[in-house]
Amino acid sequence: KMAQDDLVRIPCFTDPEFRATLKKRLQQDTLLNKAYSPYYSLHINGGLSPLRCITPLDLCFSPTCQKHFQEYLKKEYQSLDALNKEWGTGFHSWDEVQAMTFVQAKKHGNFAPWADHRMHMEQVFTEINCFSRDAILELAPEAVVGFDEPNVTSSYNGYDWWSLMRELDFCNPYFGKWHWRDDEQELARCFIKNRNAPRGIWFGSYWRAENFNRFIPWQSLFNGMNGVYWWVGIASRNSSIGALAPDFEPLPYFSQALEEINEIKRGIGKLLMNSAREHDKIAIYHAPYSVHAATIDAKAQLPPEKFPEESVITDCLSAPDTPTQFGSSYPLYRSQQALMTVLEDIGLQYEFVAHEQVKSGALEEGKYKVLVLPYAKALSRKESEEIKAFVQHGGMVIADRVPGVMDEHCKSLPCSSLQEMFSDAARLKVNKYGQGKAVCLHDFLDDYVFSLRMKGQEAEKREKIREILELAGVKPKLRILDSNSRDLGSTEVVFFKNGEMEYACLLKDYLTTDNSEKEATVVFPREAHIYDVRGNKYYGLCKQVPVKLSGGQAKVFALSPYKVTGLELSLDKGTYCRGDAVFYKLDILADSKALSAHTVRIELVNPENKTVRHYSKNLLAENGSCSATLQ
Numbered sequence: 001k002m003a004q005d006d007l008v009r010i011p012c013f014t015d016p017e018f019r020a021t022l023k024k025r026l027q028q029d030t031l032l033n034k035a036y037s038p039y040y041s042l043h044i045n046g047g048l049s050p051l052r053c054i055t056p057l058d059l060c061f062s063p064t065c066q067k068h069f070q071e072y073l074k075k076e077y078q079s080l081d082a083l084n085k086e087w088g089t090g091f092h093s094w095d096e097v098q099a100m101t102f103v104q105a106k107k108h109g110n111f112a113p114w115a116d117h118r119m120h121m122e123q124v125f126t127e128i129n130c131f132s133r134d135a136i137l138e139l140a141p142e143a144v145v146g147f148d149e150p151n152v153t154s155s156y157n158g159y160d161w162w163s164l165m166r167e168l169d170f171c172n173p174y175f176g177k178w179h180w181r182d183d184e185q186e187l188a189r190c191f192i193k194n195r196n197a198p199r200g201i202w203f204g205s206y207w208r209a210e211n212f213n214r215f216i217p218w219q220s221l222f223n224g225m226n227g228v229y230w231w232v233g234i235a236s237r238n239s240s241i242g243a244l245a246p247d248f249e250p251l252p253y254f255s256q257a258l259e260e261i262n263e264i265k266r267g268i269g270k271l272l273m274n275s276a277r278e279h280d281k282i283a284i285y286h287a288p289y290s291v292h293a294a295t296i297d298a299k300a301q302l303p304p305e306k307f308p309e310e311s312v313i314t315d316c317l318s319a320p321d322t323p324t325q326f327g328s329s330y331p332l333y334r335s336q337q338a339l340m341t342v343l344e345d346i347g348l349q350y351e352f353v354a355h356e357q358v359k360s361g362a363l364e365e366g367k368y369k370v371l372v373l374p375y376a377k378a379l380s381r382k383e384s385e386e387i388k389a390f391v392q393h394g395g396m397v398i399a400d401r402v403p404g405v406m407d408e409h410c411k412s413l414p415c416s417s418l419q420e421m422f423s424d425a426a427r428l429k430v431n432k433y434g435q436g437k438a439v440c441l442h443d444f445l446d447d448y449v450f451s452l453r454m455k456g457q458e459a460e461k462r463e464k465i466r467e468i469l470e471l472a473g474v475k476p477k478l479r480i481l482d483s484n485s486r487d488l489g490s491t492e493v494v495f496f497k498n499g500e501m502e503y504a505c506l507l508k509d510y511l512t513t514d515n516s517e518k519e520a521t522v523v524f525p526r527e528a529h530i531y532d533v534r535g536n537k538y539y540g541l542c543k544q545v546p547v548k549l550s551g552g553q554a555k556v557f558a559l560s561p562y563k564v565t566g567l568e569l570s571l572d573k574g575t576y577c578r579g580d581a582v583f584y585k586l587d588i589l590a591d592s593k594a595l596s597a598h599t600v601r602i603e604l605v606n607p608e609n610k611t612v613r614h615y616s617k618n619l620l621a622e623n624g625s626c627s628a629t630l631q
Contacts, residue, residue, distance in 0.1 A: 515551025
């Protein structure tokens with residue numbers, strides 16, 4: 001609810017009366033829930049703006065929010081003179097300070113008063129989530145608290161991803177690509193603090209395509225998550241949007257997803273969830289003020305009547321939201337999606353780094369070779385200095401627009417704060433700066449994802465980005481070559497490591513025009529004992545193997561320094577009577593004494609040759625050995 005005339009959110013998140021009511025209601029629900037589950041999701045589609053955050057409204061101008069805003073500004077600016085200088089205003093006291101709407105800020109000729117208000121409201125949204133979490137923890141100290149299905153990141157929904165993920169235990173995002181949530185999957189993966197909390201991608205009956213249903217469970221696993229979520233459970237009112245029909249029979253598209261989920265649950269999931277996900281020393285920058293700077297630009301652009309990705313959505317039961325419904329930062333999302341996708345297509349992985357991490361010196365630690373700046377038009381002075389130092393010491397910066405033309409309050413600057421790094425900002429020009437390099441792509445990748453790539457015509461641009469990255473010493477560990485010895489493309493590659501064992505995970509995208517099966521050759525980084533984990537096949541000591549890949553399909557290969565020769569089972573005694581507990585020990589046999597962790601699948605088969613499912617389990621064999629009791 002809201003008051004249309006005065007932009008007051010109803011209920012207002014800083015209203016003490018609302019907070020008292022919210023706490024009472026949350027604690028009533030906690031008392032009911034705590035006996036059954038420690039898991040608490042605060043909201044789905046939650047945010048500041050009403051109607052699932054679709055309405056772009058400059059909320060909230062309530063008396064309590066404006067007072068809260070003034071206190072926020074005191075901490076941000078320290079003095080009224082500093083605020084007046086930044087905003088171009090002449091306030092004589094803090095009590096006079098008022099936020100501006102987008103329209104007012106545009107007329108004022110300075111977007112800082114608007115952007116500061118948006119970032120303040122992001123703090124308010126983080127605070128109300130923390131308030132709710134704390135109310136639950138008072139009665140359920142072991143509670144795991146987070147939220148589900150956030151909407152597209154915009155200037156109006158209140159999402160400061162770094163703050164939210166450092167405070168809450170989980171975020172379960174929607175699927176990406178045609179649902180415009182790719183960035184949120186990666187932001188949640190990189191910024192989340194509690195990595196043991198239940199986490200997964202929401203998907204389901206939005207689209208019936210088989211390759212979509214089979215793709216998402218593997219995407220969730222390969223992104224370091226430990227589950228998936230299906231919308232919705234039971235079909236109702238003659239609707240076919242559900243996992244199960246009214247008679248509890250799985251509907252066909254859920255059955256397809258279930259086949260993949262069950263395979264993951266038979267051991268591959270435990271194997272990868274107990275391994276470390278690797279990246280290729282590439283950081284992608286993210287900041288709230290990047291979102292707001294993109295909104296400023298987006299407001300000056302006419303959105304497309306139809307997004308190209310919508311053209312491939314057939315048999316869709318729930319029309320996708322579009323970024324322009326959220327009134328906001330589509331230019332940033334488009335940049336993030338293009339850069340993320342081209343890196344994945346090359347066979348590389350990355351980590352998002354937040355503005356707070358950059359200011360704290362994360363780029364100095366030698367963890368990264370390349371920093372990607374997607375639509376990073378706004379940068380603080382401290383960040384600019386850290387970025388310049390990173391490049392001076394040998395790092396590479398890749399931007400897709402001239403960065404730093406605004407400060408962290410979205411006030412326009414006379415020139416880019418990184419101007420000396422981009423002495424020649426021509427398209428694709430490699431600038432030398434100190435020991436490092438800086439490249440501005442401009443619009444080079446704007447048509448990459450849903451124009452060229454969808455038609456299989458992206459190779460030339462992909463190879464150009466590969467060449468640029470090689471200048472920084474960044475190369476893919478693995479290549480997937482088609483029958484003409486060219487890169488297959490449109491396939492994400494993720495490596496996991498456990499001890500001396502590595503797992504190479506391949507995931508062919510489903511959102512291309514040609515999803516037919518392709519014959520290819522996987523070339524690994526070194527000679528190893530290669531196992532097709534899904535296909536239960538040993539290829540021998542080699543460096544490359546043949547594969548067949550179609551859209552939406554996943555492959556998992558193990559690169560082992562040793563050959564597994566068998567499995568030894570030891571029992572605690574020779575005979576057992578009915579009702580006895582059976583203690584057993586399992587040892588992996590190999591042509592090496594130093595073993596990495598393995599996963600062993602245990603199933604009990606009854607005299608009718610049927611698996612007794614409640615006895616099934618996956619055991620993690622640390623150093624090649626594990627034990628358990630069957631009873």
